[in-house]
Amino acid sequence: MRYAPGSLLTVDGLPAMEVASILALTDRLETMDPKAKSTLLSGRRVALLFYESSTRTRTSFELAAKSLGATTTLVSDKSSSIEKGESLKDTGLTLRALGAECIILRHNAGGAPMLLARMTGLPVLNAGDGMHQHPSQALLDLRTMIRRLGVATRGGPGEWLRGRTVVITGDIRHSRVARSNAMLLPRLGAKVILCGPEALLPEEARCLDVEISRDFDQALDGADVAMMLRIQRERLEGLEIDLNEYSARYQMNADRLAQGKPGLVVMHPGPMIRGLEITGDVADGPSSAIEEQVAHGLAVRAALLVRALGVSA
Amino acid sequence: MLIKGGTVVDPASGVDGLFDVLVRDGRVAAVEGPGVLDRVEVSETFDATGMTVAPGFVDVHVHLREPGQTYKETIATGTAAAAAGGFTTVVAMPNTVPVNDSTASLAWMLDPERGAKVHLYAMPAVTLGSMGEHLTDFESLARAGAVGFTDDGKPVLEDHVMQAALLCAGRLGLPISQHAEDTRLTGGCSMNAGTVAFKLGLRGMTVEAESRIVERDIRLVREIAKVDGVRAHLHVQHVSTAKALEAIRRAKEDGLHVTCEAAPHHFTLTDEAVGDFDTHAKMNPPLRAENDRQAVIAGLLDGTVDCIATDHAPHAAHEKEVEFERAPNGITGLETALGLALKVLGREHGMPVRRVLELMSQNPAAIVNLAGRGTLGVGAVADVVVFDAGREWTFDGSKALSKSRNTPFDEVAMIGRVVGTICAGRVVYRG
Numbered sequence: 001m002r003y004a005p006g007s008l009l010t011v012d013g014l015p016a017m018e019v020a021s022i023l024a025l026t027d028r029l030e031t032m033d034p035k036a037k038s039t040l041l042s043g044r045r046v047a048l049l050f051y052e053s054s055t056r057t058r059t060s061f062e063l064a065a066k067s068l069g070a071t072t073t074l075v076s077d078k079s080s081s082i083e084k085g086e087s088l089k090d091t092g093l094t095l096r097a098l099g100a101e102c103i104i105l106r107h108n109a110g111g112a113p114m115l116l117a118r119m120t121g122l123p124v125l126n127a128g129d130g131m132h133q134h135p136s137q138a139l140l141d142l143r144t145m146i147r148r149l150g151v152a153t154r155g156g157p158g159e160w161l162r163g164r165t166v167v168i169t170g171d172i173r174h175s176r177v178a179r180s181n182a183m184l185l186p187r188l189g190a191k192v193i194l195c196g197p198e199a200l201l202p203e204e205a206r207c208l209d210v211e212i213s214r215d216f217d218q219a220l221d222g223a224d225v226a227m228m229l230r231i232q233r234e235r236l237e238g239l240e241i242d243l244n245e246y247s248a249r250y251q252m253n254a255d256r257l258a259q260g261k262p263g264l265v266v267m268h269p270g271p272m273i274r275g276l277e278i279t280g281d282v283a284d285g286p287s288s289a290i291e292e293q294v295a296h297g298l299a300v301r302a303a304l305l306v307r308a309l310g311v312s313a
Numbered sequence: 314m315l316i317k318g319g320t321v322v323d324p325a326s327g328v329d330g331l332f333d334v335l336v337r338d339g340r341v342a343a344v345e346g347p348g349v350l351d352r353v354e355v356s357e358t359f360d361a362t363g364m365t366v367a368p369g370f371v372d373v374h375v376h377l378r379e380p381g382q383t384y385k386e387t388i389a390t391g392t393a394a395a396a397a398g399g400f401t402t403v404v405a406m407p408n409t410v411p412v413n414d415s416t417a418s419l420a421w422m423l424d425p426e427r428g429a430k431v432h433l434y435a436m437p438a439v440t441l442g443s444m445g446e447h448l449t450d451f452e453s454l455a456r457a458g459a460v461g462f463t464d465d466g467k468p469v470l471e472d473h474v475m476q477a478a479l480l481c482a483g484r485l486g487l488p489i490s491q492h493a494e495d496t497r498l499t500g501g502c503s504m505n506a507g508t509v510a511f512k513l514g515l516r517g518m519t520v521e522a523e524s525r526i527v528e529r530d531i532r533l534v535r536e537i538a539k540v541d542g543v544r545a546h547l548h549v550q551h552v553s554t555a556k557a558l559e560a561i562r563r564a565k566e567d568g569l570h571v572t573c574e575a576a577p578h579h580f581t582l583t584d585e586a587v588g589d590f591d592t593h594a595k596m597n598p599p600l601r602a603e604n605d606r607q608a609v610i611a612g613l614l615d616g617t618v619d620c621i622a623t624d625h626a627p628h629a630a631h632e633k634e635v636e637f638e639r640a641p642n643g644i645t646g647l648e649t650a651l652g653l654a655l656k657v658l659g660r661e662h663g664m665p666v667r668r669v670l671e672l673m674s675q676n677p678a679a680i681v682n683l684a685g686r687g688t689l690g691v692g693a694v695a696d697v698v699v700f701d702a703g704r705e706w707t708f709d710g711s712k713a714l715s716k717s718r719n720t721p722f723d724e725v726a727m728i729g730r731v732v733g734t735i736c737a738g739r740v741v742y743r744g
Contacts (some may be wrong), residue, residue: 088636
């Protein structure tokens with residue numbers, strides 16, 4: 001299926017060169033003359049269509065669009081005709097008829113961005129769909145790693161993270177962030193270890209170009225990045241998870257951090273449950289790149305919008 | 314009518330060669346070698362030169378959506394699609410609105426007023442409203458023309474209800490046709506469990522969700538034979554997993570009356586077809602992994618699978634143009650069944666045309682006890698399909714006769730094209 005150029009629906013199959021191009025655009029926008037940057041998307045219309053609550057993703061997409069001069073409109077499922085049963089297709093067609101040139105979609109159903117892109121023909125940016133993908137998060141995570149680890153990005157992108165190990169720990173089964181990172185990072189040369197109990201990390205995950213570990217301490221040995229994931233209590237129904245036992249085995253805390261490689265970078269896409277998958281002291285400590293992730297989110301999403309609207313910068 | 318010049322292939326009577334078929338008063342009057350019937354006076358000659366002439370197909374599993382959802386399909390449009398696919402008999406499932414669970418609804422459905430283009434039979438519900446609790450009135454329904462019972466779309470989950478249903482239907486000599494899915498294991502699932510579902514972040518149905526019900530039902534059939542001395546007939550619908558097939562194979566070896574059907578999509582596609590969340594690849598049971606697809610093909614080749622059934626399940630475009638997890642299950646299938654069977658089973662796996670025809674006419678007719686159907690023996694009902702067995706063609710969904718277009722096979726190459734369908738001696742489709 002062909003989608004409108006500039007769409008970003010999944011990282012699955014996204015070429016490393018395309019990733020490099022997006023990050024290069026992000027860098028250029030960051031160093032661009034602020035005045036010129038603020039009018040880059042002047043007169044362009046961007047719709048944010050959010051069927052799920054969001055703080056970081058929604059705000060950063062919105063602020064990114066506004067910082068480039070675009071007109072934005074936010075449509076959420078709780079204050080629109082969606083509440084009355086309007087379909088995603090019809091909502092998308094309405095937004096298009098109102099002049100939206102790009103739609104940023106967050107949705108609780110996997111594949112919704114593909115559907116919207118097919119139905120409207122517009123570039124669609126996936127801001128998280130069900131348990132499927134969160135591609136902009138994976139790109140901002142990558143940029144955070146590159147910066148934190150001091151990776152030189154002059155060579156071929158397939159080598160950028162060669163020799164680096166990223167451990168992603170937690171509720172992989174339900175995590176679109178984990179899926180996106182697990183599909184993207186090996187393409188940049190990283191060794192990715194997915195870690196968690198079987199209830200949260202099914203054996204099927206071996207289909208990806210990753211390793212699987214049930215032992216967090218072992219997985220952390222020699223790791224450069226520890227990406228922690230939220231335990232999604234709302235999706236645990238039917239699964240046998242003892243949260244106390246989970247914390248004992250998989251929580252990122254000061255002891256584990258101390259045993260890790262010097263310079264180990266701790267990441268978390270948020271929202272965090274402090275005291276469950278990560279302790280507050282680690283989240284706020286110097287190893288934590290959590291706030292930087294948010295800042296990189298703003299920068300990367302600006303680039304994605306410029307790319308989606310076909311503007312050269 | 315004289316159907317002239319074709320190669321008649323009728324597995325039931327063992328005929329396979331150049332023959333002409335004489336039809337009189339809706340029945341097969343004679344099957345003779347070329348020229349023998351030339352002097353017989355007929356009102357119409359159907360030129361079948363170069364074509365295969367076979368018993369009309371019988372589909373024991375179709376959804377015609379009437380009453381209640383006629384925007385998807387009607388008995389008239391669904392049976393027109395059946396005729397275009399070479400089917401001369403279809404068995405309608407009961408999950409209409411309201412559910413077909415009474416003699417009144419059955420009679421309404423079978424009334425000629427509905428405009429069926431081919432022979433229409435129905436399987437009313439096993440339980441009232443298909444709610445899985447109280448059996449419908451099997452005896453009255455059988456007298457009114459039921460050819461079996463099913464809660465299709467839903468399994469009969471409770472052991473004691475299924476036991477009672479098998480016993481009661483067994484005494485009447487009718488099958489219980491089971492949608493084998495342990496729904497206690499499939500809540501929130503929208504495709505096959507496995508690596509594709511993991512990559513897409515979708516909850517998957519395990520193969521055990523199917524096999525457990527099949528194994529349970531076979532155990533009940535065995536117990537009924539032992540305790541009640543009744544030979545109950547379990548028919549497993551759209552079997553899709555190696556594990557369930559293995560259970561059916563063992564049951565057959567033990568001499569139990571267990572039959573099953575396979576759908577063309579399950580022997581043609583795998584869960585990879587879901588691709589970018591294509592709702593046209595969403596059905597229940599879901600498209601499985603390659604090992605299960607191969608197991609279905611092996612079952613068709615070795616006789617474990619008794620028949621091909623389409624599970625023709627039309628849905629309107631707007632119902633499929635939604636998020637994958639919210640889309641209804643099912644695809645249309647009547648007009649693509651032969652083309653897929655001859656392509657996948659015939660060309661790719663060496664199944665003789667004769668065996669394909671057994672699976673599409675003789676065997677399904679036997680499952681629902683239609684004497685004088687599924688054969689071109691003299692005296693049989695003159696239900697005939699004429700097709701070009703070697704013709705390669707591409708299915709064009711926009712030209713389908715079904716009211717709905719929900720198919721993953723649009724613009725897909727097929728082999729074997731229906732050129733004529735004759736139902737009780739009357740041409741109901743000409744391609």
